[in-house]
Amino acid sequence: MVYDAAEATGLAPHAVNGVLRLVLIGMLAVGSFGLMSAVLRSAGIGRSGRHPAVVLYPMVLAATLVAGDHYSPITSYNVVLIGSVILMLAAALWVARDKDMVQRRLAWHEPVAMLGLGAVLAATYDLTYVAPPFVAAFVVARAAAGSSARQLLRMASVRRWTYLTAGFLAVFIPARIEIARRCSGSSCYVASDVELTTDVFGRTADRLLTGASPAGWRYTAGLLDRAGISFGFADLARNVLLIVLLAAVAFITVIAARNARGSLPVVSEDSVGWRRPAASLGALGAVTALLPALLVGLSRRTQEVRPQVGEAWRETIMVQVGWSLMATAALVCVFGIARKPGTARIAAALATAILGATMALTLLANARLTQVDRVTPLHAITSEMATAAIHFDPTESGNARRCRLIDDYTAILPNPRQWVSGPNVWSELDELMLSVQGIPYCDPVLHGGNKPANPEIEDAS
Structure with missing residues (x-):
């Protein structure tokens, strides 16, 4: 498809991949926003975007998307790696829709659709192996934000998830048995081999930390030093597009600050608590980050190569989505504690300014990786x-x-x-x-x- 598009447009294949990358990142952002807002919506807050955490989430996600390395999902194999995460986000949102978070009977076609979705997830890519527990975490987070454990067990979303998991296992189990049979007599792709050693814990922790923005900034700066080049904020001014993007960051920061202040009256009302939705969103973020980090931590390739903290790989973008949810949970806590109008306005201004600065640092880090590519x-x-x-x-x-x-x-x-x-x-x-x-x-x-x-x-x- 990429070759045909390049041939039809006259663009180089890597330019076509660049356009495709932007489209996929946009789809990822929509799915991540849907995940975050659904959890808060279950708690009765954030409706119509009337909560500072909802307003600021796009900035939070943008700040976390540090490419980090040449083999990051943002730079390589975009369709497979980013597409796998988009598929899992879509699956979670489809399994636990608003109308599924209540007790009701399933229509005849729902089990069939969920079985098929589970089979697709199992047949897509290694990364989608974490889909069933990830979707389960989303269902539980939505229920925990606004319902009780007793209500959870009766919800339609739980039955939909059960069928999805059954469809997943129906493909996953025989496929892994066949893969094991074929690989028993020959060498297979080492990155997909599971190695159960005590090193799993250290490698999983490293992969978890790699999804945090500061780790990506630091690693990219190291790549720049090893390449023997320098590139700072002043160098962004040499490129018209980068100037426009930096100006866009400043503009978005100003608009977001105004919108966050405009949503503060809802926060000051004590009609709903903030602790449960914050805890639910934070727990969902932790699970979203931990599952792919553990999957890669189990990889024989990871244990042999021992990639540095900040060196992005196939799982990093899903880990980054998890970090963005955890950061948003922290914002819910901040605005839940800062209830006085004056304090809340100060909190909104500070949070927006910090996010604007981190977006600029991420832009710089990704531009630096581009510079390293050009001299490699x-x-x-x-x-x-x-x-x-x-x-x-x-x-x-x-x-x-x-x-x-x-x-x-x-x-x-x-x-x-x-x-x-x-x-x-x-x-x-x-x-x-x-x-x-x-x-x-x-x-x-x-x-x-x-x-x-x-x-x-x-x-x-």
Whole structure:
């Protein structure tokens, strides 16, 4: 799809991925906001956005979305990684809708739909393995925010979740048995292998901390230092778009401060408590962050590689959503305690200013990662290789240029096991170009009869 879109528009594939990334982040934001507002709505607060925590949540989420590394969901494999989290958010919101948080009989089609949804979640990706407990946590959080435990057991959402879990297990159990059977006699993807050791606790804690914004800021600054370049707030002024984004952060901060102050009268009313919704939202955030962190902490790859705190990977964006919910729960506490009008206005102004500053720091961190990418040869060559596949030059000189890109790529990663695109990237590119252009990506005959220097690549091609 990305290649076809790039071919139709003339944009490079990485540019198409950039547009797709923005769309997915927007969908993630909508789902995360729905999750947060549903919990507060169950408690009877935050209706129509009339609560400072609801008003400020978009800023909270934006501040947490630090890319953190080249293999973050924000930078790599967006559809699979961000899409998996979006699917789980959508599943939770569908299982526990407002009309499902009461006692009622299920319609005939609801069990069928939930069974199908569970099967889809089990068949999607490793990350969606945490979907059943995550959805359960959302159901419990909504009930705990405004109902009792006795009422929870009678709710339609609990029965809907039961069917979802049954559909999930119906696919998950035989699939994992078959995977174990096939992998017993051969080497499989180490990142999906589970390793039960005492190291799980330390790695899980590291992955949990990685989702916190300060860890991402610190790690990105370290990448900048190792690349030998400097990039600060003053450097943002060199790029028109970054100036616009920084100005947008300031504008959003001013508007959010005004809207937060405008929602303060509702907070001062003691018609509903704030402790239960704050505790429910905080607990949901903790579970949302802990589940994917534990999943990756169990990975043999994580225990062997030991990624640094702040080094983002496949689970990080879901952990960041969890941190955003916990931060919002803290805001509910702040505005629940600061009930006097004067104190509440000061709290709203301070909270908004802090969030505006953290958004700016996240913008800086993500811009820094972009700068590191630009001076990293591997990323530059990968982008050139993809662009050459779209703006395909069929001449002998064009073939020579593409073959040189393959040679440069091989020189950086001589061991095919290190290749981020797989050991047969050359043959894959050839197959793609033969299907759309009728000639290979790199014809070694036209390239002087030379193939990439690595003999394993030669055999694969």
